Amino acid sequence: EETTKPVTEQLVDTLTQLSGGPHAKFRANHAKGIVAEGVFTPAASAAEITKASIFTTSNPVTVRYSDATGVPNIPDADGNAFPKGIAIRFNLPDQSLADLVCISVNGFPSATPEDFLGLLNAVAASGKETTKPTTIEKYLGSHPAALKFVTTPKLPPESFATQAFFGVNAFKFTNAKGETHYGRYRIEPMNGQKFLSPEAAKAADANYLMNELPVRLKNGPYSYKISVQIADAGDTLNDATVTWPDTRRVVELGTLQIKNIKADGASYERQVMFSPLNLVDGIEPSDDPILLARPGAYAVSFGRRLQ
Numbered sequence: 001e002e003t004t005k006p007v008t009e010q011l012v013d014t015l016t017q018l019s020g021g022p023h024a025k026f027r028a029n030h031a032k033g034i035v036a037e038g039v040f041t042p043a044a045s046a047a048e049i050t051k052a053s054i055f056t057t058s059n060p061v062t063v064r065y066s067d068a069t070g071v072p073n074i075p076d077a078d079g080n081a082f083p084k085g086i087a088i089r090f091n092l093p094d095q096s097l098a099d100l101v102c103i104s105v106n107g108f109p110s111a112t113p114e115d116f117l118g119l120l121n122a123v124a125a126s127g128k129e130t131t132k133p134t135t136i137e138k139y140l141g142s143h144p145a146a147l148k149f150v151t152t153p154k155l156p157p158e159s160f161a162t163q164a165f166f167g168v169n170a171f172k173f174t175n176a177k178g179e180t181h182y183g184r185y186r187i188e189p190m191n192g193q194k195f196l197s198p199e200a201a202k203a204a205d206a207n208y209l210m211n212e213l214p215v216r217l218k219n220g221p222y223s224y225k226i227s228v229q230i231a232d233a234g235d236t237l238n239d240a241t242v243t244w245p246d247t248r249r250v251v252e253l254g255t256l257q258i259k260n261i262k263a264d265g266a267s268y269e270r271q272v273m274f275s276p277l278n279l280v281d282g283i284e285p286s287d288d289p290i291l292l293a294r295p296g297a298y299a300v301s302f303g304r305r306l307q
């Protein structure tokens with residue numbers, strides 16, 4: 001009997017295929033990672049935007065940095081390891097939690113999960129093709145957002161500590177007065193972004209990012225500013241391929257300080273699934289179909305990782 005798999009499962013299948021997997025016990029995407037710990041301290045301005053406990057109280061956080069793709073040993077400076085990821089878990093005193101799951105580029109190649117599957121399938125098909133234009137060339141020719149994403153310079157950062165990250169999908173924020181705003185997260189290193197030169201990127205060790213972080217943290221903590229870019233009336237809220245102008249208001253939510261590598265990080269990351277829809281009161285999802293598809297895809301990958 002023929003059954004069509006849900007698009008979320010097809011996405012995980014294609015990500016797995018593209019990575020040369022399955023790779024037992026690893027994520028189907030953002031497989032290579034490192035886990036650290038720190039603390040989030042709110043800024044006074046956060047309360048203007050949201051009553052969410054994660055942004056109005058100080059809490060311990062667990063942070064997983066990652067390279068893109070499902071390849072567990074991808075070289076950190078490889079173009080395919082772009083975008084980098086950051087997953088931040090706020091561990092609240094009542095055992096509840098919330099996650100921010102962001103990437104190192106402000107945008108996404110596709111507006112819907114079906115379109116993203118089309119892109120991944122076009123990449124998968126074009127490996128074996130000899131006639132031009134290939135499936136991926138045709139796909140990119142008719143999908144400008146995907147073309148923009150794949151041609152974005154893939155600058156390898158000096159460190160995960162010198163990389164900015166973006167939420168890409170919009171969320172709806174409610175403050176204590178009941179006022180609502182839509183916004184997108186920004187996570188910016190306090191000491192600015194720093195990238196490798198092309199020469200340094202070519203010479204970089206396959207694990208230079210994963211090796212650098214413990215060394216850096218021995219010399220002390222580092223921090224990011226977490227803020228939210230606020231949509232104006234009329235801005236597109238449900239399409240992650242459409243960035244908003246840089247002139248939009250940006251409100252600071254607080255400071256993320258990273259203090260140490262997590263001791264049991266390797267087993268922790270296997271047992272944990274971060275999700276952009278792990279939320280607390282004061283933050284709701286937008287109706288962006290990419291955002292709404294993510295937990296389903298992540299759960300498929302998580303379930304396979306536990307087998």
Ligand code: HEM
Binds near residue numbers: 029066113116166
């Ligand atoms: C439909 C679109 C997307 C699909 C199908 C997808 C797929 C996946 C999958 C399967 C995983 C592994 C999850 C796990 O096993 O725990 C993952 C992880 C991740 N994704 Fe996505 N993703 C999508 C969109 C996005 C977007 C828009 C962002 C950022 C704005 C993002 C950032 C990340 C990050 C940072 C991780 C690693 C999380 C961790 O460290 O556990 N993804 N993605």
